[in-house]
Amino acid sequence: MTSSSTVSVLSTTDQVIVVCLSGELDGDSCGRLAQELKPHLDQAVQRGRRLVLDLSGVERLSSAACRTLQQVTGHLAQEPVPVVAATPAVRRALDEAQLAGIRTYDTLADALARLPASDTTPDEGLRGEVFGLRSKARTSGLIGTAQGMLMARYDLRTPAAAFALLREGSQHLNVPLRVLSSAVVTAPPPTTAAVWFPGRGTHPAPPMTAFLHASDGDVTDRRQVLAAVLAEALALSDAEAAEVHLTDPAQDDALFLEKHHGLSVAYWDHIALVTEPPVVCARAQLRREPVTVPDIAEDLELGAHPAGQALLSAGSHAVHSQPMITADGHCNGTLTLHWTEPGSWLTSEQQKALSVLADEVAAWRSWYRRTVLLDALEYLHQHHESLSQQHQSHSRHG
Incomplete structure (x- = not known):
């Protein structure tokens, strides 16, 4: 092809x-x-x-x-x-x-x-397995691009050696492989042989946000943090389901589904990677303001879209999406809530609380990219030679 x-x-x-x-x-x-x-x-x-x-x-x-x-x-x-x-x-x-x-x-x-x-x-289990595999297939090209860049940069002999390097960095810093691959693709190349990012100095402390303090978890653990976000959003809104998307810089800031609660697999297959409206999270990202659809069936664009039809089939009839806006005005994700009955379900106080939560998640995500992700890239840069040698040794004895 x-x-x-x-x-x-x-x-x-x-x-x-x-x-x-x-x-x-x-x-x-x-x-x-x-x-x-x-x-x-x-x-x-x-x-x-x-x-x-x-x-x-x-x-x-x-x-x-x-x-x-x-x-x-x-x-x-x-x-x-x-x-x-x-x-x-x-x-x-x-x-x-x-x-x-x-x-x-x-x-x-x-x-x-x-x-x-x-x-x-x-059944739902079979569909979930198929959709989960297809979601992985959507990111295989990104991982392959990162492998190619590492092979060229570090003179690695095979794609398997580059993948082993990515996997080691992913496991060592507890960063998802897809997220680390995206960072490899988008980061500027190393400026010295010794370190990738000279002069970084002391790591900034994580933002002291209310939801991070309440969750009492590991702020470097992406999955823990996003699970806490969903729990907080559901508690403050009384919604029946929720989803968190974060932007992927390697895919033109497309919205990637990171975590969800209460969604059918047929729906989340449609919103695993969102690039444009009428999907509600893409509307919120584009406008950089909250978007409410009180009745999906009455929304001509969303109701006719496969994602909207999947929502209706799953019994979800109203949605609200809140953009995550950083201090410099950039949208780096969205938080979307679902209700089974039509209507604008958020009170003004709930809207304010959700806006605060979304801003806090945006601040955490910015901190994560400046610290944990850069640490993972630095680990690749400083350990590529020894990790490559380990991979070659395992391959010879495998």
């Missing part, structure tokens, strides 16, 4: 294989497209699994690529391959091609729900 296209193969239990494609599928990519898909289709048949083709990450699907799909799947007209085509352009291209061997769906949830009963009746 083209350099901007990627293929990820996800296998869940003994029932479903999900093949995710992303980027642009044009004439130049047709040869590899056929080479990639045919073995997976054959494997699915041999192992008694169903294959689902996920094109929700595909930006453009050419007529040549459609003909390749026809060649690979044409013999499956009696049992078509479910294909997820989230964008209107890709859906239109597939509809115009009239491929007998595929059946298109708007969402992965729809495709899983319509698998033949003889194969499986996908």
